[in-house]
Amino acid sequence: MEPLVDAGPDRPATLADVAAASGVAISTASRALSNPTRVRASTREKIEEVARELNYVVNAQARALTSGKTRTIAVMVSDVTNPFYFDIIRGTQQQLKAAGYTQLLVDTEESDELEDSMMHKLRRSFDGAILAASRLTDRKLAALASEIPVVAINRQTSGVPSVFIDTPSGIEQAMGHLVSLGHRDIVYVSGPVTSWSNEGRWRALLRAAKVHGVTARRVGPFSPKKVAGAAAADAVLNSGATACIAFNDLLAIGILMRLRERGVSVPGDLSIVGCDDIFGADFCNPPLTTLTAPIEQAGRVAVSILLARLDDPAISGTRQTATLPTHLTVRASTGPAPIRK
Amino acid sequence: MEPLVDAGPDRPATLADVAAASGVAISTASRALSNPTRVRASTREKIEEVARELNYVVNAQARALTSGKTRTIAVMVSDVTNPFYFDIIRGTQQQLKAAGYTQLLVDTEESDELEDSMMHKLRRSFDGAILAASRLTDRKLAALASEIPVVAINRQTSGVPSVFIDTPSGIEQAMGHLVSLGHRDIVYVSGPVTSWSNEGRWRALLRAAKVHGVTARRVGPFSPKKVAGAAAADAVLNSGATACIAFNDLLAIGILMRLRERGVSVPGDLSIVGCDDIFGADFCNPPLTTLTAPIEQAGRVAVSILLARLDDPAISGTRQTATLPTHLTVRASTGPAPIRK
DNA sequence: AATTTTTCTGCAACCGTTTGCCAAAAATTG
DNA sequence: CAATTTTTGGCAAACGGTTGCAGAAAAATT
Secondary structure, X not given: OOOOOOOOOOOOOOHHHHHHHHOOOHHHHHHHHHXXXXXXXXXXXXXXXXXXXXXXXXXXXXXXXXXXXXXXXXXXXXXXXXXXXXXXXXXXXXXXXXXXXXXXXXXXXXXXXXXXXXXHHHHHHOOEEEEEOOOOOHHHHHHHHHHOOEEEEXXXXXXXXXEEXXXXXXXXXXXXXXXXXXXXXXXXXXXXXXXXXHHHHHHHHHHHHHXXXXXEEEEOOOOOOOOHHHHHHHHHHHHOOOEEEEOOXXXXXXXXXXXXXHXXXXXXXXXXXXXXXXXXXXXXXXXXXXXXXXXXXXXXXXXXXXXXXXXXXXXXXXXXXEEEEOEEEOOOOOOOOOOOO | OOOOOOOOOOOOXXXXXXXXXXXXOXXXXXXXHHOHHHOOHHHHHHHHHHHXXXXXXXXXXXXXXXXXXXXXXXXXXXXXXXXXHHHHHHHHHHHHHHOOOEEEEEEOOOOHHHHHHHHHHHHHHOOEEXXXXXXXOHHHHHHHHHHOOEEEEOOOEOOEOEEEEEHHHHHHHXXXXXXXXXXXXXXXXXXXXXXXXXXXXXXXXXXXXXHHOOEEEEEOOOXXXXXXXXXXXXXXXXXXXXXXXXXXXXXXXXXXXXXXXXXXXXXXXXXXXXXXXXXXXXXXXXXXXXXXXXXXXXXXXXXXXXXXXXXXXXXXXXXXXXXXXXXXXOOOOOOOOOOOO
C-alpha cells in the first residue's frame, strides 16, 4: 500500500492530500479531476476514488484565484420583497443550478448608488450579473456592461444584452379590452420615475389611447408597493376616470384594497388592470385582470444569454436581446364602464 | 511625484499596484487597508488615497484563501417560491448587509439530499449558514452543525443553535378562538411529513383539543403549495369538520380558492385558519385569519446569532435558541360554527 | 548622549489551485 | 530494433492577498 498521508485532524482534504494518497503529483491530481483527458484512465480512476474517500471538495476560492472564474453569477434585484422578483429568482436559480453555477442574490433597495457600489465591491466575486430592473442610468449601465458581462431584464440600452418582457404591446391589448367594455377615460398609475419600464408602459398607453380615440392621463409617480396603493386609489378616484392601468400588480392590489375600504365597487365603479401577474393576482379580491408576463422564463433566458456569452466572448458582437411576449389575462377586476349622467 | 506604476490596460488594480503607487511594500498596503492601527496615520492616508484613485477593491477570493474567512453566509431555503421565505430572505439580507456580509441564496428544493450535498459542495465558500426549515434528519443536522457554524430556523435539535417561531403556542390561541365561535370538530391540514414544524403544530393542536374537549383530526399530508389546496379542501369537506387549521397560509389560500370554486361559503360553512401571515394573507378572499409570525425578524435574529458565534466560537457552549412569539390575527375567514341538524 | 521602548515597515512564507513547459514512458513506424 | 511521435506526469511559477518575524526608525527614558 502507498503511504497514506492523512489530512490533519478533521481539516478538509486538499488537493495535496489527494495527490499524496494517490501517489501522484499535485498537478496530476488537479488534471485528473478537472481535465480528464489529460491523464491516463487508470490513473484518473484511482485519483477519483481517493478523492471520494477523502471527501475532497475543491476550494472554490483557490480555484477562482488562478482561473479567474468563480462560477458564480450575481442577481441584482431592486427589492427582494417584490413578488415580481420571486419568479425571476426562481428562474435564474433553476437555470444556474443546471449549469453548475452558484447564485449570489443582491438587493439594491431601489438605489442606483447601492447598485453601482455593490457591483464594484463584488465584481471579483462573480463572473457575470443579471440586472433585474436596473435603476442605473444608461451611461452607467453601458459603462458597467463594458467591464463586466451583464444581462439586463426589462431594460434596453444599446450595447447591453437584455431580456425584454414586452408589456407595452400587452398594454395595447389591455386598452382594447377596456375600450370594448365602454371605457373612454383611462388613467395610468405611474411607478417610480427611475424605472425604465414605467416610461415604456406609459408611452404604449398613450399611443393606444390615440389609436382608440380615448382620453389618457397619468397619476403618480408611486412607489411600486402595496401600501402606495392607497394614495394611488385616491388619485385615480379624483381623476374621475372609469378605468386604470397600474404600473404593476403590487400597486394594483394596493388600489384594490383601498377601494374596498372606501366602498368603491370594482369593477362596478372602476375597472383595474395590473401588470405582471405576480403571486397573488389570481386570489385577491376581486381577482385581478392583468398582463401576464413570463417572469420565470425571463430569468431563465437571461441566464442562458449570460452563460453563452461567458463561454464565448466573441458572441458579444451579435445582437443579444430577447423579447418575451405578454398576454392579457382577464379576471374579475374589469367590467363594463359605469353609465355616467 | 513618485513613479506611478499603472495597472495594465483596464485590468482591475491589485494590492501590488497600490503599494507600488504609494511607494511602500505590499504588506504595508495590506495593513493600512485592513488593520489601520498597525500603520502610521500619514502613511495610511496616503495609501488610502491611492487606493481610491486606482479604484482598488480587494479580491475576496484571495483574501479568503489566507484568512479562511469568506464573509459570506449561505441561506438555505427549501423553496424560493414560497412567500414565507421572502420575508426570511429579506430579514437575513438586511442584517447581513449591515454587518458587511454577502448572502448566498441556495434553494434546496425540499430535498434533504440536495441540501446536504449543497452544504458540502459549497462549504468552503461561506463562513456559516442559515438553514430555513431544514429537511435534514436530526443526525445529519447535528453532524453538519459540528463541522460548520449553522443556525436553524424553525427546527430544534440538540446542539444546533436555532430560532424558533412559536407557532404551536399560537395554535392554542387559534383553537380558543375557534372554540369560542362554537366549533367542536376541528381538522388539521397537514404539511409535508419531513417538516419538523408540521409535527409541532399538529401536536399543539391535539393538546389544545384535549384541553377544550373538542374533536381533532388531521388530513394530509399535503405539499405546502397553493395547488395542493384543492385536494386539501376536498379532504376537509369530506371530514365533516366545521373548521380547519392549515399547516401554512399557502395551503390555506389554496383551500380558500377551491372552496370558492365549489360554492362553499367561508366562514359560513367552514372556518379556516392559516399559519405565518405571509404576503397575500391580508388580501385574499376572504382575508385569512392566521397566526402572524415575525418572519423577517426570525431572519434577522438568526443572522445575529450566527455572526456572534463566528466572532467568538467560545459562545458555542452556551444555549443558543431564540424563541419568537406569534399571535393570532383575526380576519374574515373564521366565524361562528354553522348550526348542524 | 547612550540606552531602552515603542512604533513602523519590509521580507518572505503560505493559502490551494491551475497551467505552461519539459522530460520520461509508451506507442508507432520504417 | 532504432528513430519518431504521442501520451503521461512532474516541476515550478503564478493568482492576490495575509501575517509572523525581525530590522530600522522614532520616541521615551535614564
